[in-house]
Amino acid sequence: xxxxxxxxxxxxxxxxxxxxxxxxxxxxxxxxxxxxxxxxxxxxxxxxxxxxxxxxxxxxxxxxxxxxxxxxxxxxxxxxxxxxxxxxxxxxxxxxxxxxxxxxxxxxxxxxxxxxxxxxxxxxxxxxxxxxxxxxxxxxxxxxxxxxxxxxxxxxxxxxxxxxxxxxxxxxxxxxxxxxxxxxxxxxxxxxxxxxxxxxxxxxxxxxxxxxxxxx
Amino acid sequence: xxxxxxxxxxxxxxxxxxxxxxxxxxxxxxxxxxxxxxxxxxxxxxxxxxxxxxxxxxxxxxxxxxxxxxxxxxxxxxxxxxxxxxxxxxxxxxxxxxxxxxxxxxxxxxxxxxxxxxxxxxxxxxxxxxxxxxxxxxxxxxxxxxxxxxxxxxxxxxxxxxxxxxx
Numbered sequence: 001x002x003x004x005x006x007x008x009x010x011x012x013x014x015x016x017x018x019x020x021x022x023x024x025x026x027x028x029x030x031x032x033x034x035x036x037x038x039x040x041x042x043x044x045x046x047x048x049x050x051x052x053x054x055x056x057x058x059x060x061x062x063x064x065x066x067x068x069x070x071x072x073x074x075x076x077x078x079x080x081x082x083x084x085x086x087x088x089x090x091x092x093x094x095x096x097x098x099x100x101x102x103x104x105x106x107x108x109x110x111x112x113x114x115x116x117x118x119x120x121x122x123x124x125x126x127x128x129x130x131x132x133x134x135x136x137x138x139x140x141x142x143x144x145x146x147x148x149x150x151x152x153x154x155x156x157x158x159x160x161x162x163x164x165x166x167x168x169x170x171x172x173x174x175x176x177x178x179x180x181x182x183x184x185x186x187x188x189x190x191x192x193x194x195x196x197x198x199x200x201x202x203x204x205x206x207x208x209x210x211x212x213x214x215x216x
Numbered sequence: 217x218x219x220x221x222x223x224x225x226x227x228x229x230x231x232x233x234x235x236x237x238x239x240x241x242x243x244x245x246x247x248x249x250x251x252x253x254x255x256x257x258x259x260x261x262x263x264x265x266x267x268x269x270x271x272x273x274x275x276x277x278x279x280x281x282x283x284x285x286x287x288x289x290x291x292x293x294x295x296x297x298x299x300x301x302x303x304x305x306x307x308x309x310x311x312x313x314x315x316x317x318x319x320x321x322x323x324x325x326x327x328x329x330x331x332x333x334x335x336x337x338x339x340x341x342x343x344x345x346x347x348x349x350x351x352x353x354x355x356x357x358x359x360x361x362x363x364x365x366x367x368x369x370x371x372x373x374x375x376x377x378x379x380x381x382x383x
Binding site: 055056057058061065066068070071072073074075079 | 319334335336337338340341342343344345346347348349
């Protein structure tokens with residue numbers, strides 16, 4: 001794990017209640033520490049090819065396109081749900097085949113992946129399978145940013161994160177519909193992402209762990 | 217079919233786009249050539265007029281320095297080149313907009329985008345890549361003569377690929 005940057009004092013607090021109100025008085029705002037390091041690590045890489053695994057959002061495209069990244073939009077959770085709904089075969093739904101269709105790009109395509117909190121919504125096996133696929137799709141030194149909840153419950157579907165600036169995200173969610181959170185430990189996350197090097201974990205006051213990983 | 221005054225489309229003056237510059241984009245105005253919802257066209261469309269489409273198109277659309285509006289009922293399977301492209305319908309294909317691409321909340325695009333500016337309404341669906349840095353160079357599709365001959369000779373466009381030139 002990398003050294004925690006300065007200015008984190010007070011953000012680390014064990015056993016904090018997991019609620020999504022990270023910036024007092026500013027609802028639905030999330031102070032991110034991982035995004036700053038994520039973009040810093042992409043500097044000097046030439047034309048950055050970035051995979052955005054959430055829906056297409058104006059704010060994110062403005063931010064990422066403004067940095068001259070080529071952005072690949074892949075609303076993974078939406079497409080997975082649709083694929084599951086449309087699947088009517090006798091055999092079991094194949095997550096692997098879904099990934100084959102979803103990622104037609106050649107290996108070593110992406111310099112960066114924004115997975116947001118997607119891994120919270122996959123089984124440990126699916127999460128590991130996706131992590132391995134992303135590893136193949138990424139270039140050496142490429143970075144992946146993922147959020148993991150430490151809450152007991154999480155919204156029924158992934159939060160939609162809008163990039164306000166390098167330190168601030170705004171999220172949309174429906175707090176009425178909740179589901180049990182997988183509550184991955186750091187060791188479980190490291191095991192899930194076994195091929196990646198952990199650049200840093202940021203454990204935020206709101207119970208969200210931001211994991212910044214790099215392809216070795 | 218080629219109606220320039222379709223009452224379904226408000227004039228440019230009455231359309232409000234709060235976050236946009238009305239000089240460069242609004243809904244299709246009276247000056248737009250209109251392809252109605254009953255039309256299916258397979259082939260290449262090239263022209264120097266603004267175009268609004270509600271029908272079904274397969275092929276290539278090249279309006280170069282003009283605007284293209286794809287209405288809510290439009291179903292497009294085409295590579296698109298235009299100055300400003302507005303999508304309210306369903307599009308599969310790459311879009312090259314030299315000025316701006318707008319995907320309205322009812323719009324769906326599955327393809328790649330090359331445009332210096334992209335406006336996405338909440339609810340718009342997009343899958344593909346976005347490159348805001350590349351410059352847009354529209355291709356040469358065909359000659360005016362070839363387009364005219366093709367048009368004169370085609371009565372059933374579902375069975376034939378053809379070229380259509382608007383000017």
